[in-house]
Amino acid sequence: MRRLWLGTAAVMLCLVQALAGGPIACAAEDAIGEKLLPKDTLVFFTIPDVSEFKEQFDKSSSGAMFRDAEFQPFLDDVKKKVEELSQKVQDELGVSIDDLLELPDGEITIAVMEKPARKLSVVLMVDYGDSKETVDKLLKKMHEALESEAELSKEDVDDVEVNVFTFKDSPAENPFKTLAYFNNESYLVFGSEVAALKEVLDRWDGDSDDTLADNDVFKYCMDRCKDESGQPTMKFFVNPIGLVQSGLNMAQSIQPQAGLVSPFLPMIGIDKLKGWGGASYVNTGDFDSVSKSFIYADSPAGVLNVFQFPATEIAPPKWVSSDAGMYFGGNWNVVGAFLAIEGLVDQFSGFIGEKRGALARWMDKVANDGPGIHPKKDVLDLLDGKFHVVQGIEAGEGDEPPVQKFFVALAVKDGAKAKKMLATVAKSDGSPVESREFNGETIYEIDVPGGDQKMSFAVAEGHLVVTNDTVMLEGMLRSSAVSPLADSAAYKKIARHFPAKASMISFQKSDAQFKALYEMMKNGENQQFFEGVDLQKLPPFEVLQKYLRASGSYTVPDKKGAMMVGFQLKEGDK
Secondary structure, three states, X not given: OHHHHHHHHHHHHHHHHHHHHOOOOOOOOOOOHHHOOOOOOOEEEEEOOHHHHHHHHHHOHHHHHHHOHHHHHHHHHHHHHHHHHHHHHHHHHOOOHHHHHOOOOOOEEEEEEEOOOOOEEEEEEEEOOOOHHHHHHHHHHHHHHHOOOEEEEXXXXXOXXXXXXXXXXXXXXXXXXXXXXXEEOOEEXXXXXXXXXXXXXXXXXXXXXXXXXXXXXXXXXHHHOOEOOEOOOEEEEEOHHHHHHXXXXXXXXXXXXXXXXXXXXXXXXXXXXXXXXXXXXXXXXXXXXXXXXXXXXXXOOHHHHHOOOOOEOOOOOOOOEOOXXXXXXXXXXHHHHHHHHHHHXXXXXXXXXXXXXXXXHHHHHHHHOOOOOOHHHHHHHHEEEEEEEEEEEEOOOOOOOXXXXXXXXXXXXXXXXXXXXXXXXXXXXXXXXXXXXXXXXXXXXXXOOOOOOEEEEEXXXXXXXXXXXXXXXXXXXXXXXXOEHHHOHHHHHHHOOOOOOEOEXXXXXXXXXXXXXXXXXXXXXXXXXXXXXXXXHOOOHHHHHOOOOEEEEEEEXXXXXXXXEEEEEOOOOO
C-alpha cells in the first residue's frame, strides 16, 4: 500500500510541477472544463490557461518580487531544496525535470460529483498539448508502481479506452477503491470512479445540454463575476445544498436514520443556498489582482435571514487612525437576524411539544437571574446595526511572538442606556469585571485567562466598544486629534473603487499587517524553515515592503444573493 501511495503521489506531483513551470503554449480560447461536467457537479475549480496565468503573474508585484536581486540568496536555497526533492521524483518516474518543464500549460480542472449514486467521485482533467511522449512515460511508471497493489482492467467507453485500477486490500474506511483514467485528444483525465469518467466522455463531443455550463445557478454566478479585463485566471463553483444532500445520501447507506435529516433542510432554509461561485483576475487594469465571488441564495429563509446586511453608506469613523493596518465596517440587520433566530427556535420547539415563544421565555428567565440584563431589550435593541472593526499586529517584546490587536465598535441608539447596561454587569455579584475612570468616562476591564492581556469595554462616540487595544480606546475617549484613516491618500485611492452604498467594506495595508510576522520569521531562533533553507538570508523588510500593495474589498446585496469583490492595487500609497 505504501508503494501505491508513493507512485500515485509522484505522478500527481509531476503534473503540478509541469503546470507550474512549463513554457508558454497555445491553449484553447475557452476552457472546456465546465462543458465536460454534468449539470449537478458539486465542486468545480479550473485554471483555464495556466500559461496565461503565469504570464500575468510575472507582470504582477509578486512576480517582480521573486525577480528582485535581494531575494535571490534566499531563493537560491529554496531552489536547491526543490531540486533535491525533485530528484526523488525523477528516480521514481524516470522522467527528467527538463521533460516535465516542456509539458505545455493548458487547462487544469478539478471537480467533485456524486457519481455513481451515494458515492462522491473526484475528477482531474489536464490538457497536456503536444507532450504525449512525456505523458506516456509518466503513465508507464504509474502502471509499474501500481501493478502489485491494484488489479488493472480496461473498459471501452465511446471508443475511448479507460484504464481502471482496483486497489487490493483497501481499508474499509477508505472511500476511494479505484483509480481510473483515460488519455484522449491531448487530455489526461483521472477519476476515482469509472462512472465519473463516463459522465465526462458522454459530453466529449460538446453537444450535450446537461452540463455545468448550462446550470442556471452556475451561469448566474459566473456572469456576476465577469470582469472587463476578459478571461479569468481562475474560476470556482460550489453547490452547498448539493454537497449536504450528497453527504446525507452517503450516510443513509450506512445509517438509514440519516434520511430523517432531509426534511429539516427546507425548515432551516439551507435548501436556498444553491451556489457559491467566483473568478480571479491577475494584472488587470489598475489592479494587481481582483477576485469576485457570488453567493446564490434566492428568496433566503430560515437561518440565512440571520445574515442580512443592507447596503448603506459606510466609511471609517474619524477616530480610526491612518496608522490602522486593517479596517472592516458593515451594516447588519439586527432586528431581522433576531426574528430569524426566534422563528427557528419556535419551529424546533414545536417538535418537542413546547409552545411558541420559547426564546422569549428563555430571555425573560436570563433577565431575572444574575445581573438582570435582558438579552434583547437591554442589548440587541440598543444596536443600530452598524459596526466597525480595526485590527493590527503588534511586535512582541524580546522573543515574544507578535500580538494580534483588535477593536470592535458597535453603534448604539442610546449611549446612556448602553453605559447603564455595562455598569449593571460590572456591579453584579461575583463579577470579575474591574472599572476605572478615564477622561470622564468609565472603562471596564477583565483579565484574559492564560495571559497578561486585558479585555476592555466602554461606551464612546456612540459605540459599544470591545477591545484588547487599551491605547486605542483611551485615544477614542480622549477625543485626541488623530490623522483619520478616511482622509489618508492610501484609503482614498482604495475607496474610489467602492460603490456608494455597500453591505460591508474593508481596507488593509499589507505591509503593516505582515511586518511583525516577517521580522519574527527572519530573526527568530529557528531560522531553518527546511534543512538547507536559511531564513536569515531573507532581505530586510523594506525590500519586501515595496511589493506589498494596499487592498480593499466590498460586499453588495443582489436580488439573488450577495456579491463580494476584493482587489489589490498595482502601485501607490500604502
